[in-house]
Amino acid sequence: MICAAAWNVRGLNGVAHQKSVGQLVGEFNIKFLGLLETRVRASNAQSIQNYTLPSWKWFVDYNEPGSRIWLTWCEEEIGVEILVVDKQFIHCRVTNKGEHTKCLITVLYGANELIARREMWQGLIQISRSISDEPWMVMGDFNAVLDDSEVSGNAADTSASMAEFSECITDSELHHLPFTGANFTWHNCSDGERSLWKRLDRMLVNEAWLAKWPQSKYISTNPRTSDHSPLILQSQDSRKKPLCSDLRIT
Template identity: 25%
Template sequence: MRILTWNCRGAAKPAFMSSFRRLVQIHSPEICFLYETRLSGRGLGRVLRRFEVDWETYVVESQGLSGGIVALWKRGVATVDVFHNCSQQVLMIISEPNVAPWVLCGVYASTAYRTRRALWDELTHLIAQGFPTAIVGDFNCILEGSEKRGGRAFTDSMDRREFRDFLSRNGLVDLGFSGPQFTWCNNQAGRARVWERLDRAIASTDWLTRFPSYRVSHLPRIASDHCPLLISTVSGSSHQSPFRFEKVWLSLPQSWDIVRGAWSLPVRGDAMQRVSRKLELTKRRLRR
């Protein structure tokens, strides 16, 4: 399954629909989350009528020109049940053939960290239900200094500590990415320009076990100051053979380099979560 998540910064602007259709044409997502649509009422209805007829939709209307989420999924690809929403999220249960149900949450976190606390609390309650869970979208917060370039120097502020605590407390893993390092730019010139990684995908460890061959790609920015993200899963019912350690690897110097490289990467979580994540990274790199 392919999931496209994008803070489009306004779905009524002329460039939006052609850009969205282009993304769908190139990447063929089955599920899409669009954030900061800035749509409600009649304006929302006009835009929804322009989507292709094979999309199902679920909408969280904006408050004036602030916020707004549109979730879309292809008819017939999977059974999608939207079972909860608030202004900062849309939650789905995804049921695919031969795959046990799992939870997908599209997040557009508030820029106000006190409001984000309510989101962390709601997601904590969700994760406690025990479903394999992936959470994708615009978190409006960074975790560390490497996720920012330009502007004021990084400080370990309370909102960032709360974000890290939320991940650690719930055993959630940042899924990483390929592509551009940052997902947002303020588009200012010279020294005023700031880049940050505000958008990401995170998941529970049982989701990682279910979809060990996932991929997260930062796509080029288009018609927005945020870049789209594409998350691809390979279900447990795929024909990929089980992972087996080959003794010949012990005699190959590059195998040791792969293992050292995977275990040197910074991974968050408690001790067992870090070990699990590094083992998964090692396995994925040895498969290549």
């Protein structure tokens, strides 16, 4: 199984944020990573990528406004085929070269607006209908919650937003992957009455994934330099294998 992760980094221009990404990859031996909300201009992208994870492969689509999603992977061990690029998600086929296994991964960053998120829900449903028996995982910041238990504080989440999210999961035939760690994955960095926590980030998988990797789960860990928790797919040997060469973790 591929050790994959997704993280809304809330900006990647600062050196502290770049180091934090490298440290996360080193700590959990991540091989495939989706970074969200990088806020990096196209002219600065290559230098930041080279500093953050030297020798890794990157994919960013600057044809999409904002370039909200970056993908990066250890090319020594992972192969990636980009299949669909959308404003709110990137869908790809990922190959584990050592294990000779393949899976589909969709990394997403949902829009803040309900109407815009509806396009993402439809996109996921369309992808699900194109999949026959391949393992598929969807991971990232959905910018939506499923019910009131995923919110702590005064929030404006509507029942319509929750219902549409739930319907998308059902229609896409996706399942919640078990997780450990923080239940709320985002905090608005405010105190007192203005403090707000939500579970915006998660990993979902299809039946084929569960059949192939029934013990898979993920961890929602310390936000570090962001206001979102990174999500790391965990396997029993994820901490035992050697790191990719030239990985910056200092």
